[in-house]
Amino acid sequence: MSYSKSLFILFATAFSAFACGGGEKQVDEVTETVVEESDWESLFDGQTFEGWSKYGGGEVGKAWKVQDGAIYLDAKNKDGWQTGDGGDIVTNEEFENYHFQVEWKIAPNGNSGIIFFVKDSSEYAYPWMTGPEMQVLDNDGHPDAKITTHRAGDLYDLIESSEETVKPVGEWNLAEIIAKDGKLELHLNGVMVVSTTMWTPEWEEMVANSKFKDMPGFGKYKKGKIALQDHGDEVWFRNIRIKRL
Template identity: 55%
Template sequence: MKKIFLSGCILLAVTQASNAQKGFKPLFDGKTTTGWHTYNKSAVGSAWQVQNGTLHLDLATKGTDGGGDLVTNKEYGDFHLKYDWKVAPKANSGLIFYINEDPKFSATYSTGLEMQVLDNDGHPDGKITKHRAGDLYDLVKSSSEPVKPVGEWNSAEIISKSGKLTLILNGVTVVKTTLWDDNWKKLVAGSKFATWKDWGTFKTGKIALQDHGDEVWYKNIMIKEL
């Protein structure tokens, strides 16, 4: 038992060192919510619990301050983001990025783009095109669906550099598009965001874990600025 524990510690240390060598920095330390706050607030809602190295939106602990979307304290421009997620049955969440945090905007999705996190079979959004896990929400449908069954961990990546956006789910590139050009404007014009002022126009912004009112877990969140 001791030998197994030591082997696990060594493997974790090697993984952490490997990520550090590649230039990735943790956005979540696995122990605290340091570096995060609820959108347009100063603290973190009580529903976001750090449990066993994960950020868990635990509805059982949702007090009067609720949960709310967690956003990074820092803004990012070009970046490579990695994170793992899993959802409870019938759950909906999302990783939202290029968010402008300002009281004039009511929510993270008022300005930010979203890589969908979803129980495709159990949540009603799964029946809507461009609303399924891995999609660039309401804009670009995934080229395939390598999502794992509910309750299992998925690994996702978002790479944005010089307007070129790539979304990766479980090692498979599922979305490639270009931001902010004429084609992007056409995509937005054909989406639910068509009349939303300033939506999808910010080239730097914060990153959020969405509270959609459903149970979700995130871990191994790390970023490299490009």
């Protein structure tokens, strides 16, 4: 069903204000770019892993589950040991210019990430060898938070968030990745926290000064899959959708 622009903006603003608990002005600025509700494509039906696979091929690992309408990584068993059979998961489809949205929450002391422009190839062992990452983290509990570019919402190991808008551990956060002809924005809970331009000399210099400097495929691909990271900690993702730009 298609809705008018005005009806959708009203819905999206109300939803974002509810989900984010504030930042309505910034959310309004994002939602006003939406033309029709039908422009959005769901990437998760809330019940199955249709449209997703394990990075490198094959079915999604058994540690990933669908729970209460969310994708859930059951990373550890009752004794605290990692369950295994997880691995990073990726969309079956590649995307180029888009506005991506997902809600996430993380367990105490947890770490995960949303990785994009991923080249799913046997040439690369992990998604992060090609795709930049929007960090998912418990800033108060995980040791990675001591590094300024490794906190929730950061463009991992590249750009620190302009401000911290992440919610307390266990609460849902709305993450958005907007990529258009090299222009990249990361939004967290209705606030743009990172803005940069990819594939420029400045981008190449930034990568050369990061932990990815010895990864020849990192940040090079202009079309790729979107990955959800298994970092060995419990994490949840829901309301996953994309709008092609």
